[in-house]
Amino acid sequence: MEQEPIVFCKGGGCTAKLGPDVLSRVLSQIPKVEDPNLLIGYENSDDAAVYKLAEDLAIVQTLDFFPPMVDDPYIFGQIAAANALSDVYAMGGEVKTALNIVCFPETMDLNVLGQILLGGSEKVREAGGVLAGGHSIADADVKYGLSVTGVIHPEKIFANNRCEEGDVLLLTKPLGTGIVCTANRLGEASKSAMALAVKSMTALNKYASEIMKKYQVHGCTDVTGFGFLVHLCEMLTDQYSACIDASAIPYIPECPEYVEEFYLTAAGQRNRNHVESQIAFVDCSFAMEEILFDAQTSGGLLVSMPPEDGAAALEELKKLGLPCNIVGQVTARKEKTVIVRG
Known part of the structure; x- marks a missing residue:
């Protein structure tokens, strides 16, 4: 049986994100969290949250998902996973666990979903992480990504806003x-x-x-x-x-x-x-x-x-x-x- 092609959304990949103007207006309405152990939150538009657990250990948390931007479901799964995992690396962290985030039409061939998840799982494994589960919902369009947890030393974080003149x-x-x-x-x-x-x-x-x-x-x-x-x-x-x-x-x-x-x-x-x-x-x-x-x-x-x-x-x-x-x-x-x- 011929595999049913992925039905693309209006925008695939990171082009599907809300624009920075809209996002900044919404986030400005949310009260800031006062917690000395929250080393990196959303205030500076950084890539992931970092929360200190001990003097030498902090967790890095992030998630990302989006519609397809390529025709091949396996490659789409790889790209979506690599994109979600990237936020941990942008902070200088090490990936530990990941959870699948899946939106999928009930009428579509489940082999397509299988290929997406296979591509994603292979990238998590390449990252040295463990795919520990996930959550799925029926939706009109395909969307896929990961929630990722990593670890980092609290004094070795790559923050996004600490540039120095001459760099x-x-x-x-x-x-x-x-x-x-x-x-x-x-x-x-x-x-x-x-x-x-x-x-x-x-x-x-x-x-x-x-x-x-x-x-x-x-x-x-x-x-x-x-x-x-x-x-x-x-x-x-x-x-x-x-x-x-x-x-x-x-x-x-x-x-x-x-x-x-x-x-x-x-x-x-x-x-x-x-x-x-x-x-x-x-x-x-x-x-x-x-x-x-x-x-x-x-x-x-x-x-x-x-x-x-x-x-x-x-x-x-x-x-x-x-x-x-x-x-x-x-x-x-x-x-x-x-x-x-x-």
Whole structure:
């Protein structure tokens, strides 16, 4: 019997997230929790919560799920799991357990669900974690992800907002997965572009995080649904600015062509609307602007670290086999939060 294809939602992967404007307004209404053991909460838009259990032990908690952005259910399961696990690695933590989060139509072939869960379980196993259960509901559309618990030493957390002036900014994966997946849904993405996007999205940030632990890290986040520029602005807060070299940005090579054909996402436009007033583009193409605003699914780590550490870490990261680079530098506060030079 021919396998029933996944029915796509209006937006797949991290492009399905609520926009940063809407989310920030909602979160601002929630009272802040006063607990000295809550080391990282939601106030600074960090990647995961960190709660201290003992002087040498804290837990890292996160969850993430979304609709499919690729046709293959097994690959979708891998991507969704890698994306959820990434938040633990962005904090510098170690994955311990994971729980499946499943939304699935009762009328769809259960073999599709089996392939999604198989892909996810294999990534949890690769992470060194244990898949301990989960929760499922009947829904009109497919959605999948994980709730993940990790551990970390309370004094070794990679927070997202502790950049220092003079730091270099290192990006560990290429940008452009949202643009490529959009082109692919319209039947216009090349096999090579989609292959690189899938390779990037299924790659665990575990290996990049392990490299970073060897060096001094001042700030770290993973680049996901809010795109490179929104995540960077969150890292810089109102204390610093950054100068980005557009020519150094790693991205999937076909992206400028797809941007010219306007294979763009609503999520990318929400990201632009949220931070455009904070960005100065100097001799920068429209295509590069869109790549920098593009919502990423299971994107790479963006790390702020001393220049000498950044150069050494980059040489190790290159061995992981994905495009990566030092893309800019943290500066003293300027009128604009980020200056992008073409």
